[in-house]
Amino acid sequence: MEPELYSACAQPVAAAVSHPEPAGVAATANTRVVLQRLGRVAYAPTWQYQEELLANSLAVKTRNRLAEGSGAQPESTPNHLLFCEHPPVYTLGKSGKPEHLLLDEAGLAAHGATYHHINRGGDITYHGPGQLVGYPILDLENFKPDIHHYLRTLEEAVIRLLAEYGLSAGRIPGLTGVWLDFEEGAPNPRKICAMGVKCSRWVTMHGFALNVNTDLSYFGYIVPCGITDKAVTSLQQELGREIPLREVEDRLLPHLAELLGAEIVEPTA
Template identity: 80%
Template sequence: METDFLSACVQPVVPAAAAATPEFAPAAGANRRVLVQRLGRVAYVPTWDQQEELLAATVAIKTRNRQGEASGAAPEATPNHLLLCEHPHVYTLGKSGKPEHLLLDEQALAAHGATFHRINRGGDITYHGPGQLVGYPILDLDNFRPDIHFYLRTLEEAVIRLLADYGLAAGRIAGLTGVWLDFEEGAPNPRKICAMGVKCSRWVTMHGFALNVNTDLGYFGHIVPCGITDKAVTSLARELGREVPLREVEDRLLRHLAELLQAEIVE
């Protein structure tokens, strides 16, 4: 299974029944330990390279396991990783994105202290920067549930529950991935607080989510975020009227992910 799924912005319409993450029963013997690395503020490209290396190593194990099936060899457990970090100012464009959605030329990028990279997830353009919690799960979904929609709904649900911890009602908008405030149909000011975009190879994931915590939202003004022109972006700090410790947000998010994935978090 190889797919450049899913856009950081758009997805097939999700039925109302999918609003809550469905129950699932992990396969017997599956490795549900997730090794978490808190990287702090790190440049984008080295982190992308680290993801690629972890994904390749996991896919190699799966390939060896498949080759060993004929001889009856016991399979080797595949690992699961989660990288948590912030990035310096950077714009990334997915494979289906439009370059014109970046509104800065090279000189203006440099003036804003930002860089730009074309990357191998689906979707359009997005922004990462200081004060934003970025998570890169490199999970073997065969250890959990090999279903990309389940995986994305789980990431969304973890963020929705995290925001509820801060008294914010968040949810999904049909046809748009990620997590939104004022998400109900007909709400006057829908605004995105968390973007998502993933790639999956042989059920091993990479890329992930970007949650605006204390983010300078002005940087979103230099792009057409995800190609969406009629909706705003927001942050936890803007909604609460105060900055929030990033470590506190990480801890709460990990707790919700562990519960939803029935996973053991290891640091």
């Protein structure tokens, strides 16, 4: 069975362990990341699309391994970044507790929401309109094969983005994601960006969810990431005005590119 590493949105992440590819031909690192803005899309087909992109990268790695000694030119693995919004949906990670969803089927239907038990790390979270969801499908061997470094990179990109809006954001030890009032002893720590990823043979999927203009009332029907004593917030809540989602996407991209050491490109139609 291929090794997998999972981050947790609410719990300390275990120490990173190196899982090198079996000996094979080495491909040249590809730091080009192709951006796709999917708009508002249903959760299930987007999850399936991520799985297809991940499977394609793993197939490239397998072909390179099998090509050892054949003299064949190794292939570079691709990298993708998906930006999207979802209709109201609750997702529960592998380490989550189903009882952290406080709605039954009738309650979900009444709020126009769906529910999926998925294969990322972490507990339960909410995705919905007005939230920027980012799904990087990256081969970390093209960048830095360290899951801790990857998660801290995603967090740092969001922290730098929020600073552009005049918000001081940071990390709370043991709690993956980005927080306001994050300093020890602060009176009202609140999460603005949740994260949970899967990593197979150093290829990532799932990612982050940044509350921009999100209807925060939906978080009242879950125990977000299993955390009972901290709040959630959004850019709109903090700034008192709606922020164009495309503006936030465009401001986040340079930070991701710089911190990953990537060239993010968006194909023209």
